Amino acid sequence: MASKTLIIGVTGGIASGKSTVTRAFARLGIPWVDADDTAREVVEPGEPALAEIAARYGARVLQGDGRLDRRALREIVFAAPEERRWLESVTHPRIRERLVERLAAFRRGEAPYALLISPLLFESGQAALVDRRLVIDVPEAVQIARTARRDDVDEAQARAIVAAQMPREKRLARADDVIDNAGDEAGLADQVAALDRRYRALAGLPGSR
Numbered sequence: 001m002a003s004k005t006l007i008i009g010v011t012g013g014i015a016s017g018k019s020t021v022t023r024a025f026a027r028l029g030i031p032w033v034d035a036d037d038t039a040r041e042v043v044e045p046g047e048p049a050l051a052e053i054a055a056r057y058g059a060r061v062l063q064g065d066g067r068l069d070r071r072a073l074r075e076i077v078f079a080a081p082e083e084r085r086w087l088e089s090v091t092h093p094r095i096r097e098r099l100v101e102r103l104a105a106f107r108r109g110e111a112p113y114a115l116l117i118s119p120l121l122f123e124s125g126q127a128a129l130v131d132r133r134l135v136i137d138v139p140e141a142v143q144i145a146r147t148a149r150r151d152d153v154d155e156a157q158a159r160a161i162v163a164a165q166m167p168r169e170k171r172l173a174r175a176d177d178v179i180d181n182a183g184d185e186a187g188l189a190d191q192v193a194a195l196d197r198r199y200r201a202l203a204g205l206p207g208s209r
């Protein structure tokens with residue numbers, strides 16, 4: 001039977017559970033690429049994007065060893081939408097280029113389906129790179145609480161990051177599939193198992209290979 005590696009775009013706002021969901025799919029042997037990881041790669045020392053960022057903001061966004069001070073840059077860009085848009089104009093084309101390469105490799109590979117995990121799947125036009133869109137949905141209050149509990153991000157900054165992202169309803173309206181992650185992690189695993197069956201069937205590969 002002809003087979004095709006489906007590409008599933010997985011999205012959700014900050015602290016919606018993308019990494020947790022990715023780990024559950026990875027345990028089932030599904031390959032993935034994460035746009036947040038790719039965003040880190042394009043600002044590694046020696047990369048042109050880091051030089052552009054340093055030219056605009058100076059030493060205050062660099063650590064002593066020349067690496068990006070992510071917290072300092074985060075504080076700048078989530079306080080000023082025009083700075084965030086500038087940063088996106090520097091990083092997004094480079095992120096996209098790398099994601100396109102990775103997804104092409106997945107399509108040439110043997111897996112029934114593969115994941116592109118991205119908080120900005122819809123906002124950045126990356127949705128055009130995938131076959132289906134899976135939204136991880138949680139109420140905003142849960143996002144804020146989980147962000148503030150997890151990171152060195154205070155509640156006001158968590159709110160600013162949520163405000164810079166697509167509103168929940170709009171994201172849900174674009175979903176082909178939805179995971180509800182307001183409950184516990186056991187509930188999440190059941191939803192991932194059900195989606196795994198659906199995606200294998202869609203790829204023309206019922207059951208495992």
Ligand SMILES: CC(C)(COP(=O)(O)OP(=O)(O)OC[C@H]1O[C@@H](n2cnc3c(N)ncnc32)[C@H](O)[C@@H]1O)[C@@H](O)C(=O)NCCC(=O)NCCS
Pocket residue numbers: 013014015035036039070071073074077084087088091095118119120124161164165
């Ligand atoms: C501002 C930066 C340096 C902050 O780094 P930090 O390590 O604190 O956060 P991290 O990169 O892990 O991102 C955490 C979360 O913030 C949110 N976020 C990041 N960038 C953006 C953005 N441009 N717009 C809205 N939300 C964003 C996402 O939910 C992301 O999962 C960093 O997020 C960045 O370089 N952003 C621009 C690149 C980008 O848009 N990345 C998103 C993936 S394409």
Ligand SMILES: Nc1ncnc2c1ncn2[C@@H]1O[C@H](COP(=O)(O)OP(=O)(O)OP(=O)(O)O)[C@@H](O)[C@H]1O
Pocket residue numbers: 012013014015016017018019020021036119146147150181182183184185188
């Ligand atoms: N169902 C759940 N119940 C309780 N805590 C959860 C649940 N799902 C995720 N979490 C916790 O919430 C936090 C955010 O989850 P995760 O890191 O998976 O989200 P994310 O969408 O990848 O976040 P980001 O994109 O902001 O890095 C983590 O600390 C995680 O352990």
